[in-house]
Amino acid sequence: MNLFRSEEHVERWLGRTGLEAGATITAGRLCELAHAWWSDRLAPSWRPRSREASQAILERLGLTGPFWQLAEE
C-alpha cells in the first residue's frame, strides 16, 4: 500500500517486482477513504466494525468488484 508519482512509476515497479497489478486510486480518493475508515479509531467508544460496515465504506467510494471484497469473518 504505497504511493507512486504516476501510472508509469506503478507499471515500472510492477515490472521490476513481478507482482500482479492490484488496484490504483488517486491520493485524493485515498484521503477520502482514510477519513471514512479511520475517523472513529481514537474514540473511547470505539468498537470493532463489522465486515459489512467496512465493505459499505469501500462501496460508497466506488471501490467495488472482486478485488475489494473483504475476507469473510
Next chain:
Amino acid sequence: MDEAELRIRNHIYRRFVELGRAPRFAELSAELPGVEFEPALRRLHEFHAVVLEDDRRELRMANPFSAVPTHHRVEAGGRSWFANCAWDAFGIPAALHVDGHISSECLDCGETIEIDVRGGQAVPDEHLFHVAVPAAHWWDDIVFT
C-alpha cells in the same frame, strides 16, 4: 473482545498519540498495575485491533500508527508518527481530526512525495496509491500488505 480488553486497547492508542511512538510492554506493565495485559493483547491481536511483533513481546502496529520506522512519516497537531502504509498515513490526521502533512516516497524511484491534508482533502491529490494485495487477503500477512 470484552470491556477490559477494550480499555487496554484504548489506553494503548492514547499513549501512542501522546508519545509519538508505541508504548513498550514494560511501560504498559507500569501503567496498568494489576492488569493481566499480555493475554488481553493476544486477544486484541487475534481481533486485528492491534498487531504484535512475531519475535518479541512488543507492539508492531496500532493501525494507523506504526511502532517501527517506515517511509511514511506524518506530522499532525504538532506531533509526528510513523504510519504502516500510505493508507494509514492519511488515517492519522483522520483519526486525530486535524490537518496534517505526509512525507512519503515513490516506491518506484524513491523520490520524496509530500502531501498536505487540509480539511480532509489531499493537497496535491494527483499522486497514485497502489494496493497489490486483494482485500480478502489483507490480513493474511498484514506487514507485507
